[in-house]
Amino acid sequence: MDYEKPLFFRVMQYAERADRDVIDMVSGNPDWEPPEALREGLREYADLPVSEYQYPPSDGLRELREEIASRRNVPIESVIVTNGTGEANYLAMAAALDRDAGEEVVLTDPVYPYYPGKTGMLGGEPVYAPVEEDGRLDPDAVRERANEDTAAIVVNSPNNPTGAVYGEDTVEALVEIAEECDAILVSDEVYDHFDHSGRFASALSVDSEHRAVTTGFSKSMAITGLRVGYTVLPPELAEPARTRHMLVNVAGSRPAQHAVLRALRETDPDYYEANRAMLEERIDAFTDALDAAGAEYTRPDGAFYVLARFDGFPGTMENVERLIDEAGVAGMPGDAFGESREDWLRFALVTPRAQEAADRLASFFN
Amino acid sequence: MDYEKPLFFRVMQYAERADRDVIDMVSGNPDWEPPEALREGLREYADLPVSEYQYPPSDGLRELREEIASRRNVPIESVIVTNGTGEANYLAMAAALDRDAGEEVVLTDPVYPYYPGKTGMLGGEPVYAPVEEDGRLDPDAVRERANEDTAAIVVNSPNNPTGAVYGEDTVEALVEIAEECDAILVSDEVYDHFDHSGRFASALSVDSEHRAVTTGFSKSMAITGLRVGYTVLPPELAEPARTRHMLVNVAGSRPAQHAVLRALRETDPDYYEANRAMLEERIDAFTDALDAAGAEYTRPDGAFYVLARFDGFPGTMENVERLIDEAGVAGMPGDAFGESREDWLRFALVTPRAQEAADRLASFFN
Numbered sequence: 001m002d003y004e005k006p007l008f009f010r011v012m013q014y015a016e017r018a019d020r021d022v023i024d025m026v027s028g029n030p031d032w033e034p035p036e037a038l039r040e041g042l043r044e045y046a047d048l049p050v051s052e053y054q055y056p057p058s059d060g061l062r063e064l065r066e067e068i069a070s071r072r073n074v075p076i077e078s079v080i081v082t083n084g085t086g087e088a089n090y091l092a093m094a095a096a097l098d099r100d101a102g103e104e105v106v107l108t109d110p111v112y113p114y115y116p117g118k119t120g121m122l123g124g125e126p127v128y129a130p131v132e133e134d135g136r137l138d139p140d141a142v143r144e145r146a147n148e149d150t151a152a153i154v155v156n157s158p159n160n161p162t163g164a165v166y167g168e169d170t171v172e173a174l175v176e177i178a179e180e181c182d183a184i185l186v187s188d189e190v191y192d193h194f195d196h197s198g199r200f201a202s203a204l205s206v207d208s209e210h211r212a213v214t215t216g217f218s219k220s221m222a223i224t225g226l227r228v229g230y231t232v233l234p235p236e237l238a239e240p241a242r243t244r245h246m247l248v249n250v251a252g253s254r255p256a257q258h259a260v261l262r263a264l265r266e267t268d269p270d271y272y273e274a275n276r277a278m279l280e281e282r283i284d285a286f287t288d289a290l291d292a293a294g295a296e297y298t299r300p301d302g303a304f305y306v307l308a309r310f311d312g313f314p315g316t317m318e319n320v321e322r323l324i325d326e327a328g329v330a331g332m333p334g335d336a337f338g339e340s341r342e343d344w345l346r347f348a349l350v351t352p353r354a355q356e357a358a359d360r361l362a363s364f365f366n
Numbered sequence: 367m368d369y370e371k372p373l374f375f376r377v378m379q380y381a382e383r384a385d386r387d388v389i390d391m392v393s394g395n396p397d398w399e400p401p402e403a404l405r406e407g408l409r410e411y412a413d414l415p416v417s418e419y420q421y422p423p424s425d426g427l428r429e430l431r432e433e434i435a436s437r438r439n440v441p442i443e444s445v446i447v448t449n450g451t452g453e454a455n456y457l458a459m460a461a462a463l464d465r466d467a468g469e470e471v472v473l474t475d476p477v478y479p480y481y482p483g484k485t486g487m488l489g490g491e492p493v494y495a496p497v498e499e500d501g502r503l504d505p506d507a508v509r510e511r512a513n514e515d516t517a518a519i520v521v522n523s524p525n526n527p528t529g530a531v532y533g534e535d536t537v538e539a540l541v542e543i544a545e546e547c548d549a550i551l552v553s554d555e556v557y558d559h560f561d562h563s564g565r566f567a568s569a570l571s572v573d574s575e576h577r578a579v580t581t582g583f584s585k586s587m588a589i590t591g592l593r594v595g596y597t598v599l600p601p602e603l604a605e606p607a608r609t610r611h612m613l614v615n616v617a618g619s620r621p622a623q624h625a626v627l628r629a630l631r632e633t634d635p636d637y638y639e640a641n642r643a644m645l646e647e648r649i650d651a652f653t654d655a656l657d658a659a660g661a662e663y664t665r666p667d668g669a670f671y672v673l674a675r676f677d678g679f680p681g682t683m684e685n686v687e688r689l690i691d692e693a694g695v696a697g698m699p700g701d702a703f704g705e706s707r708e709d710w711l712r713f714a715l716v717t718p719r720a721q722e723a724a725d726r727l728a729s730f731f732n
Contacts, residue, residue, distance in 0.1 A: 055395060225419050247452075
């Protein structure tokens with residue numbers, strides 16, 4: 001399995017070189033507007049005095065950490081602001097593995113490909129728990145694979161690529177398994193603002209020394225390029241994670257943190273609600289057209305991806321290229337996410353042309 | 367030895383709590399204005415379309431890499447834009463250690479404390495080559511400590527904390543040692559715009575598969591908080607470094623990269639020249655007053671730090687606190703930089719009050 005990014009670039013490059021109009025549903029890059037207060041925060045930063053161009057605190061601007069801690073109802077010491085959710089996952093997984101409490105990392109299959117990539121880089125051993133065909137995670141599938149060698153259990157809810165949302169029972173069971181095995185549940189919740197089911201439960205709702213939450217503003221504020229995320233860690237992990245963060249990055253980028261702080265303070269819940277509603281419309285339109293195309297799919301409970309399977313058309317890179325050339329739709333091959341989804345294709349609903357894309361798929365397959 | 371940052375924070379906190387006016391000479395935070403084009407670049411970014419808020423290329427905005435490659439006369443494939451020089455050093459050192467060509471890392475004593483910190487985190491073994499009292503590095507001191515177990519030789523020129531500048535002969539000899547030992551010379555040149563001697567030689571002037579250069583815009587553009595740096599790596603190291611960068615950070619922060627690109631293109635050489643001249647005036651004023659205080663010191667050939675020794679007043683944290691309370695001057699304890707400078711104090715000339723600080727020291731010690 002390759003990391004998503006190089007594969008993503010390969011698909012993007014292929015789509016760009018295509019001799020026709022292609023609808024891009026490859027990446028997880030939101031195509032909607034960031035909050036106006038975020039742009040305002042950047043403008044404001046441009047005129048701040050020199051002292052605001054100097055190193056921020058390594059673990060993030062104090063006011064940003066305060067705002068996060070207060071919103072999430074956690075102690076400020078547990079919050080480390082990171083260079084996006086990617087670094088948050090890296091820090092949490094490294095801290096879990098550095099505890100000398102095992103070297104196995106339980107992941108799900110299908111999996112977001114950065115997790116096995118990080119596991120390997122950190123010297124851990126990935127172990128895969130299969131999820132149901134509709135994306136639901138049965139905690140027993142994790143329990144069967146967790147033991148005293150387990151350092152971490154890494155899950156993502158709402159899930160990329162399945163669209164599954166793990167409810168309270170699942171999250172509680174996962175924390176319990178982590179406690180039993182002296183492991184750390186790393187719960188990546190970067191899509192938490194895109195819960196279409198109303199059932200999403202954050203791992204922060206369970207108080208435990210064995211759970212870490214990672215998230216960020218990349219998706220909720222449509223700013224994947226600004227790189228502002230954070231992790232909430234138990235005390236035992238927060239100190240080594242702070243040290244690693246300092247030794248790797250010194251600190252995050254200050255204009256981005258300044259702008260996110262302003263956007264957090266000033267953005268009305270309507271902003272998030274409108275984007276979620278817009279995505280739900282795209283999901284409706286896309287899945288209706290998938291029905292017309294005779295595809296198999298699961299309607300996502302969260303996030304903004306749809307996994308679809310077309311009869312006799314497995315999710316290989318070759319078929320992805322055919323769809324680009326012959327249908328004008330670019331998705332991701334399912335095998336990027338593990339063996340269990342080799343027959344599938346992932347489509348990211350980050351384009352206003354989602355319905356048109358599905359219509360093109362319907363014409364192609366009919 | 368502790369990392370500079372926590373110690374730096376301890377000193378800063380002590381200075382802030384002091385019941386008097388204290389001149390801050392603790393950190394390496396430039397106190398002068400960033401280029402106007404940098405602020406202009408941030409303003410411009412605030413109004414760019416949504417697509418410019420999405421992930422930049424993982425290894426940095428294409429136009430920024432092109433600008434760097436063209437200015438440094440290196441192939442664009444050798445350039446990775448990083449989250450500041452800190453990440454550049456981390457990537458270069460990790461790539462050197464991951465070659466399975468040894469686990470020792472030759473550092474200098476005194477040393478910039480992040481280097482041993484990174485070495486330890488990456489599973490390497492630090493070995494120290496002493497420098498002359500005036501900061502000069504005799505390549506033979508490195509040669510004596512380098513062998514087949516050496517993975518990397520990490521040097522910093524212009525040097526923090528000594529102010530030494532390594533000339534062409536030294537740099538050539540260091541590359542030669544790296545080649546002989548199948549090691550990588552990691553040359554951190556973040557202070558290259560502050561060469562007061564005219565003798566500075568970049569390791570890029572020596573063509574070799576065994577040298578990596580790390581640097582950034584934090585000091586030259588007075589933007590330590592923006593986190594834009596880069597590394598120039600030989601082909602064998604560039605690929606694993608790109609993978610690690612992606613797995614740790616995904617990408618750097620886009621508004622910062624956009625602003626640096628604009629500043630690189632539009633900033634006149636006068637900007638850099640004026641700041642260097644201003645620092646040279648501060649050095650004159652500060653060292654004149656150190657003479658009056660009867661201190662021992664070496665006039666820095668580069669960068670903006672002065673190491674000074676006061677008779678019977680070693681560079682301990684306790685004495686740093688005494689100077690804050692009784693003289694109103696905050697510096698860094700010499701033992702932060704290794705055993706060889708335990709008697710010394712480091713003063714960063716990042717305040718227009720450098721002469722006043724030295725006068726205060728003169729009164730205190732006379």
